[in-house]
Amino acid sequence: MTRPDFPMHVTVQEARAHLAVLLPVPPPETLPLLQAHGRTLAADLPALVSHPSATESALDGIAAREADTQDACPAAPVWLRVVGESRAGLPFVGVVGPGECVRIYTGAPLPPGTDAICPVEQLSGEGDRVALRRPARPGDVRAEGGDFLAGAVVLRAGVLLTPARLALAAALGHAQVPVRRRRRVALLATGDEVVPPGQPLRPGQVYDANSVGLHALLAECGCEVVPLGHAPDSPEALAASLEQAGGADLLLSSGGVSMGKYDFLRDLLLARGEVSFWKVRMRPGGPALLGRWNGLPVFGLPGNPVSSLVVFGVIVRPVLTGQAPPTLRLRAATPFAALPDKTAFWRAILQDGAAHDYGAQGSGILRSLSEAQALVVVPQGQPVAAGEEVEVLLL
Numbered sequence: 250m251t252r253p254d255f256p257m258h259v260t261v262q263e264a265r266a267h268l269a270v271l272l273p274v275p276p277p278e279t280l281p282l283l284q285a286h287g288r289t290l291a292a293d294l295p296a297l298v299s300h301p302s303a304t305e306s307a308l309d310g311i312a313a314r315e316a317d318t319q320d321a322c323p324a325a326p327v328w329l330r331v332v333g334e335s336r337a338g339l340p341f342v343g344v345v346g347p348g349e350c351v352r353i354y355t356g357a358p359l360p361p362g363t364d365a366i367c368p369v370e371q372l373s374g375e376g377d378r379v380a381l382r383r384p385a386r387p388g389d390v391r392a393e394g395g396d397f398l399a400g401a402v403v404l405r406a407g408v409l410l411t412p413a414r415l416a417l418a419a420a421l422g423h424a425q426v427p428v429r430r431r432r433r434v435a436l437l438a439t440g441d442e443v444v445p446p447g448q449p450l451r452p453g454q455v456y457d458a459n460s461v462g463l464h465a466l467l468a469e470c471g472c473e474v475v476p477l478g479h480a481p482d483s484p485e486a487l488a489a490s491l492e493q494a495g496g497a498d499l500l501l502s503s504g505g506v507s508m509g510k511y512d513f514l515r516d517l518l519l520a521r522g523e524v525s526f527w528k529v530r531m532r533p534g535g536p537a538l539l540g541r542w543n544g545l546p547v548f549g550l551p552g553n554p555v556s557s558l559v560v561f562g563v564i565v566r567p568v569l570t571g572q573a574p575p576t577l578r579l580r581a582a583t584p585f586a587a588l589p590d591k592t593a594f595w596r597a598i599l600q601d602g603a604a605h606d607y608g609a610q611g612s613g614i615l616r617s618l619s620e621a622q623a624l625v626v627v628p629q630g631q632p633v634a635a636g637e638e639v640e641v642l643l644l
């Protein structure tokens with residue numbers, strides 16, 4: 250091959266950057282909260298109210314003046330007069346004076362004049378007289394605005410709307426939120442030998458595992474998947490499949506990007522498309538290819554199932570979601586080998602807070618990905634000895 254006019258053997262970070270250039274940020278739309286799960290927030294969200302909206306009790310008990318109760322102990326309880334009740338949603342009206350208290354419940358506003366809580370477990374007495382076996386504590390209240398204050402920006406544009414963030418958006422007072430439109434991703438498997446599961450397998454064939462795993466991963470990223478099925482190993486059939494993806498933001502394919510005679514996705518993009526990069530300095534997944542076909546961004550994942558899913562997780566998912574993959578630093582329980590020219594992402598079992606080499610690291614061993622919990626990241630040329638700390642990506 251003559252010297253190519255596109256980058257080859259890029260780093261993982263460079264590969265992500267190239268993909269981000271081809272995938273502009275989708276336009277915003279407004280959705281009701283329940284439909285926004287998994288979407289990216291398109292604008293900063295301010296709190297429309299403070300939470301808690303008033304200083305309130307964190308316990309069921311009585312609200313009193315701390316100073317009145319300082320000497321309370323089991324041998325000499327302090328007696329107070331009960332002058333009313335404060336319930337969540339139904340606050341006490343009036344001011345509590347010296348020697349007085351109010352029965353209060355978790356989440357109820359602290360009545361004026363009180364500053365501390367004593368829980369029911371420390372109380373006795375009946376009617377309007379109550380005895381405290383220990384002092385009321387100011388720490389058992391939740392301060393007004395202790396979670397967030399009205400007007401503060403609490404959720405930032407760009408975050409992924411997880412269940413906890415949707416709950417927070419509701420607590421901020423928003424019934425609907427501005428989010429990024431879902432990306433449409435066309436999904437294509439390539440290879441004469443690849444057949445959908447559910448039919449008998451003839452000699453030399455393999456069930457299409459990649460499309461199923463990638464479809465689920467895309468759905469997890471909040472994408473709308475356009476399944477294009479499967480294209481056999483012929484340039485014409487492959488070109489026809491690429492044409493079917495019109496309107497998609499991205500075409501994600503698996504297979505046909507390495508060095509073989511029948512790796513036609515590579516040939517098509519190299520000869521008749523545009524190439525952003527070919528080959529990434531990582532294993533598994535080295536042969537990955539990014540380019541465009543008539544303006545449509547095409548990410549060619551390698552055919553080996555482990556390579557396909559790992560490249561998705563390490564390069565494609567962070568760009569689609571705008572979130573860096575979650576990483577940890579853990580102790581390596583076993584050694585992890587380094588490669589001289591690439592970063593290795595070795596499958597690992599996490600046990601007792603340490604990372605253990607999964608063992609079978611072949612890119613066709615799909616079972617390993619379902620049994621491993623993490624990928625240990627070994628930088629190029631820097632082997633990890635047992636006992637050292639390693640960076641771990643969670644699967």
Ligand SMILES: Nc1nc2c(c(=O)[nH]1)N[C@H]1C(S)=C(S)[C@@H](COP(=O)(O)OP(=O)(O)OC[C@H]3O[C@@H](n4cnc5c(N)ncnc54)[C@H](O)[C@@H]3O)O[C@H]1N2
Pocket residue numbers: 438439440442443455456457458459460503504505506507508509512534535536550551552553554556612613
């Ligand atoms: N001479 C070289 N050969 C290979 C190299 C290399 O650098 N020099 N790289 C190897 C690496 S690394 C990988 S990864 C594979 C990737 O090759 P392709 O992307 O061209 O993939 P295929 O050849 O089409 O398939 C590889 C393998 O995966 C199976 N496969 C394909 N699609 C699916 C699917 N949808 N579901 C399940 N399994 C699938 C296919 O049957 C092959 O067994 O190239 C190495 N070769």
Ligand code: MOO
Pocket residue numbers: 531532533534535536551553556612613
């Ligand atoms: O890197 Mo390939 O992705 O080893 O099988």
